[in-house]
Amino acid sequence: xxxxxxxHIVRGILLLTAIMTAIGVALGILLPNHIMPRQMSADxxxxxxxxxxxxxxxxxxxALVYAVGLYSLLRWRHKGAEQPxxxxxxIRGNNAVTTTWLIVSTVLVIxxxxxxxxxxxxxxxxxxxxxxxxxxxxxWAWSFQYPGTGVESSKLVLPVNREVHFHVSSKDVTHGFxxxxxxxxxxxxxxxxxxxxxxxxxxxxxxVRCSQLCGLYHAYMQTKGEVLSQKNFAAWLxxxxxxxxxxxxxxxxxxxxxxx
Amino acid sequence: MTTTQxxxxxxxxxxxxxxxxxxxxxxxxxxxxxLVGIALGFIGWLLSTSFLQSNESFGSDMTTTVTxxxxxxxxxxxxxSFNAPIRWLLGHDQTHHDELYAAxxxxxxxxxxxxxxxxxxxxxxxxxxxxxxxxxxxTLAMMIRTQLLSPHSTFLSPETYNSxxxxxxxxxxxxxxxxxxxxxxxxxxxxxxxxxDMAFPRLNALxxxxxxxxxxxxxxxxxxxxxxxxxxxxAPLSAQAPIAMDAFAxxxxxxxxxxxxxxxxxxxxxLTMRAKGMTFGRLPIFTWGSMIGGALGLYAMxxxxxxxxxxxxxxxxxxxxxxxxxxxxxxxxxxxxxIMGHPEVYVILIPPVAAVLEITTVFARKPLFASKVAIGGxxxxxGLSIMVWAHHMFTTGWAPNLGGPFMLTTELISIPTGIIFLxxxxxxxxxxxxxxxxxxxxxxxxxxFIIGGVTGIYLSDLxxxxxxxGNMFVTAHFHYTLLGGAMIGAAAAVCFWFPKMTxxxxxxxVGKVSFWMIAIGIQITYYGQFLEGFEGMPRRVANYDPQFxxxxxxxxxxxxxxxxxxxxxxxxxxxxxxxxxxxxxxxWGSKTLEWQVPTPVPLENFLxxxxxxADAYGYGETPxxxxxxxxxxx
Numbered sequence: 001x002x003x004x005x006x007x008h009i010v011r012g013i014l015l016l017t018a019i020m021t022a023i024g025v026a027l028g029i030l031l032p033n034h035i036m037p038r039q040m041s042a043d044x045x046x047x048x049x050x051x052x053x054x055x056x057x058x059x060x061x062x063a064l065v066y067a068v069g070l071y072s073l074l075r076w077r078h079k080g081a082e083q084p085x086x087x088x089x090x091i092r093g094n095n096a097v098t099t100t101w102l103i104v105s106t107v108l109v110i111x112x113x114x115x116x117x118x119x120x121x122x123x124x125x126x127x128x129x130x131x132x133x134x135x136x137x138x139x140w141a142w143s144f145q146y147p148g149t150g151v152e153s154s155k156l157v158l159p160v161n162r163e164v165h166f167h168v169s170s171k172d173v174t175h176g177f178x179x180x181x182x183x184x185x186x187x188x189x190x191x192x193x194x195x196x197x198x199x200x201x202x203x204x205x206x207x208v209r210c211s212q213l214c215g216l217y218h219a220y221m222q223t224k225g226e227v228l229s230q231k232n233f234a235a236w237l238x239x240x241x242x243x244x245x246x247x248x249x250x251x252x253x254x255x256x257x258x259x260x
Numbered sequence: 261m262t263t264t265q266x267x268x269x270x271x272x273x274x275x276x277x278x279x280x281x282x283x284x285x286x287x288x289x290x291x292x293x294x295l296v297g298i299a300l301g302f303i304g305w306l307l308s309t310s311f312l313q314s315n316e317s318f319g320s321d322m323t324t325t326v327t328x329x330x331x332x333x334x335x336x337x338x339x340x341s342f343n344a345p346i347r348w349l350l351g352h353d354q355t356h357h358d359e360l361y362a363a364x365x366x367x368x369x370x371x372x373x374x375x376x377x378x379x380x381x382x383x384x385x386x387x388x389x390x391x392x393x394x395x396x397x398x399t400l401a402m403m404i405r406t407q408l409l410s411p412h413s414t415f416l417s418p419e420t421y422n423s424x425x426x427x428x429x430x431x432x433x434x435x436x437x438x439x440x441x442x443x444x445x446x447x448x449x450x451x452x453x454x455x456x457d458m459a460f461p462r463l464n465a466l467x468x469x470x471x472x473x474x475x476x477x478x479x480x481x482x483x484x485x486x487x488x489x490x491x492x493x494x495a496p497l498s499a500q501a502p503i504a505m506d507a508f509a510x511x512x513x514x515x516x517x518x519x520x521x522x523x524x525x526x527x528x529x530x531l532t533m534r535a536k537g538m539t540f541g542r543l544p545i546f547t548w549g550s551m552i553g554g555a556l557g558l559y560a561m562x563x564x565x566x567x568x569x570x571x572x573x574x575x576x577x578x579x580x581x582x583x584x585x586x587x588x589x590x591x592x593x594x595x596x597x598x599i600m601g602h603p604e605v606y607v608i609l610i611p612p613v614a615a616v617l618e619i620t621t622v623f624a625r626k627p628l629f630a631s632k633v634a635i636g637g638x639x640x641x642x643g644l645s646i647m648v649w650a651h652h653m654f655t656t657g658w659a660p661n662l663g664g665p666f667m668l669t670t671e672l673i674s675i676p677t678g679i680i681f682l683x684x685x686x687x688x689x690x691x692x693x694x695x696x697x698x699x700x701x702x703x704x705x706x707x708x709f710i711i712g713g714v715t716g717i718y719l720s721d722l723x724x725x726x727x728x729x730g731n732m733f734v735t736a737h738f739h740y741t742l743l744g745g746a747m748i749g750a751a752a753a754v755c756f757w758f759p760k761m762t763x764x765x766x767x768x769x770v771g772k773v774s775f776w777m778i779a780i781g782i783q784i785t786y787y788g789q790f791l792e793g794f795e796g797m798p799r800r801v802a803n804y805d806p807q808f809x810x811x812x813x814x815x816x817x818x819x820x821x822x823x824x825x826x827x828x829x830x831x832x833x834x835x836x837x838x839x840x841x842x843x844x845x846x847x848w849g850s851k852t853l854e855w856q857v858p859t860p861v862p863l864e865n866f867l868x869x870x871x872x873x874a875d876a877y878g879y880g881e882t883p884x885x886x887x888x889x890x891x892x893x894x
Contacts (some may be wrong), residue, residue, distance in 0.1 A: 044722035087880035088626035088691035194657025211730025219801035
């Protein structure tokens with residue numbers, strides 16, 4: 001049997017790789033925005049962007065592996081059920097290929113790591129004058145306290161364009177505080193307060209679900225949240241029992257940070 | 261083909277034993293294990309209710325714990341696990357004929373129900389046990405998917421649903437840990453390295469019968485109130501669980517003993533029992549995988565034993581390792597759990613991955629591409645896997661500053677994992693691809709494991725993990741790696757080694773039907789679950805928002821197809837085992853040692869001790885008929 005040249009094989013595999021990479025990249029760019037929930041903060045935007053960027057970065061690697069697999073089936077398949085009478089090429093390795101593979105995968109890992117670390121450092125940047133909210137999980141309901149106002153609510157209402165510090169804890173077992181459209185998540189641990197922050201940047205409603213199995217009605221441990229304009233937020237605080245002075249003190253932020 | 265059997269050599273299994281060879285073993289089998297186990301369990305229950313729980317009624321934590329431990333010990337006494345050491349202690353050690361009896365000589369099919377020290381019997385026992393466990397775990401999975409057919413389904417109560425989710429998880433974890441290290445590292449590996457048996461044949465049988473004794477404890481949880489805390493049984497949720505939680509903990513403790521015993525046995529066998537000339541450079545890749553997986557298990561599993569022991573003392577004697585209200589912390593449990601939990605994933609994965617590489621060389625008729633790099637890759641995976649556990653805890657609030665370091669170690673693992681892919685496609689390159697059933701599963705492994713790997717990279721990076729953690733995306737991801745990768749690799753191994761283990765060929769036509777059902781079923785099932793995850797459905801929920809309905813319908817439909825595929829495969833295994841076409845000694849033309857011995861493999865495997873002169877991958881280099889055996893063997 002005449003052996004095709006290596007260049008010929010490589011061209012075939014690269015063609016298959018290119019086609020599959022194109023499919024992967026297209027899916028990676030189009031799908032996440034379409035099927036993930038509305039992005040209502042920089043964090044949820046980062047989650048969607050991570051999926052897109054990693055899909056695009058992974059597509060060529062996955063496509064190459066699939067291309068070699070497919071090519072081997074198309075071109076090197078032994079026809080028939082009997083054992084092949086000749087063996088494959090006795091190739092025990094190829095240092096250039098192995099080295100290239102290792103370098104490329106290392107570069108990809110560094111990129112992926114850098115992406116995550118950049119996010120971590122931006123998340124760590126403190127903002128002035130955040131809104132403090134205590135999040136309390138218990139079997140099987142969430143409650144939200146707004147310190148300084150005396151307001152406690154089963155619905156998570158937040159002002160737009162202002163950083164919120166959540167102090168998350170639990171009265172019983174571990175729950176997972178997961179306001180989905182805000183792109184953040186942290187466990188509510190018994191007798192232990194954990195903090196996480198985000199800045200909602202869109203008006204509208206969102207879902208808060210529990211992401212840690214917490215017993216019988218875990219599935220029903222969810223509530224609605226809503227992002228309001230700063231004016232409406234102050235009004236909501238008052239409507240829920242805050243005095244006018246405390247509502248304006250908590251809801252209104254220092255000049256220069258309010259956008260709506 | 262070389263022959264390994266000279267016509268005149270008497271087979272060891274034809275030895276005429278002395279009339280009372282075996283002593284007590286003659287009267288012991290799984291049935292006596294059951295009887296003694298139940299009897300001792302009853303005595304344990306009676307004593308603990310009478311003396312240890314003066315003011316609490318039937319069913320307390322203490323009673324359950326004592327009963328379960330008594331059952332495990334009783335079963336193992338009854339089946340004969342402790343005969344030999346006790347005889348040694350009493351001063352009349354086993355004779356040669358006793359040992360031959362224990363190895364199954366002269367007992368026919370009955371030896372499969374006994375404490376048998378022949379590694380091939382133990383391997384076969386494991387294969388059947390794994391299939392039974394997959395049957396149980398798969399049935400539970402079908403109940404989960406049936407519940408999720410509608411958003412407000414009442415097919416199962418939330419309590420039952422949560423218990424089923426937990427036990428599905430634990431049964432599958434047990435089954436997948438032993439699915440390759442049990443049947444194949446026991447049956448095949450010793451022959452592969454030219455050994456007569458494992459280094460510790462009795463420990464080998466012990467490891468099998470301890471898993472067997474653990475399974476009833478796990479299934480008993482359904483009758484003791486259920487374990488509604490997930491297979492992770494995070495504290496403090498586990499403190500609320502009924503007494504089934506104690507049975508669950510005893511299951512794990514027993515299972516860890518078994519895995520530890522088996523892991524030591526595998527590692528020591530490979531280090532010390534290799535035939536003359538079987539240097540480390542010539543060890544087949546599957547042997548490396550068994551050794552690395554076994555060694556990693558020795559590191560990982562004890563943490564689970566300690567965590568569950570502490571959980572029991574919290575429940576039974578009032579300690580507070582994990583109880584926040586009394587000064588403990590749930591994070592301690594979470595750390596211990598994942599110090600076990602992440603390496604454990606690779607304890608599951610490495611042996612089937614190595615089996616896939618082994619099979620690829622045979623069906624591509626090629627040497628393994630960059631075999632030393634492949635070994636390095638597996639060692640790299642094992643080494644890094646012990647430093648990644650806290651990526652399961654990115655969003656728990658524990659040590660936020662460790663996010664960066666654990667992201668680093670986690671993402672580094674994709675380098676050695678990538679090496680496995682390189683070696684796989686490098687071996688396919690310019691091969692003579694012989695597409696028999698095992699090779700079908702190799703390609704499916706390749707397809708699935710890439711998807712499982714890539715989706716894992718999203719989860720390793722904090723911004724995406726903050727969305728996907730605790731969400732169905734995670735479920736889909738790890739099913740793609742553990743089912744789509746590891747279990748499919750194990751399926752390839754079953755198809756590949758079936759002729760050697762059973763003397764018969766697996767029916768290829770039925771096998772391909774099951775293959776396509778499984779292959780398509782996986783894609784549909786976990787496409788549906790990825791979709792659920794992207795859309796934001798949490799894991800482990802008995803009911804869900806109607807917005808997730810279509811994704812759940814897709815997943816459930818795929819799951820039924822997938823399960824049907826496994827049932828067809830199980831049918832194929834059973835029917836081919838009974839009446840399949842007879843296989844020769846080496847139907848795949850493989851060069852590893854296990855294919856050079858006759859089928860069925862005689863007791864102690866080799867009639868003449870083999871001398872190894874080359875590795876098993878000389879495809880295309882040496883004449884077709886030669887093997888890795890040297891002259892000394894012929």
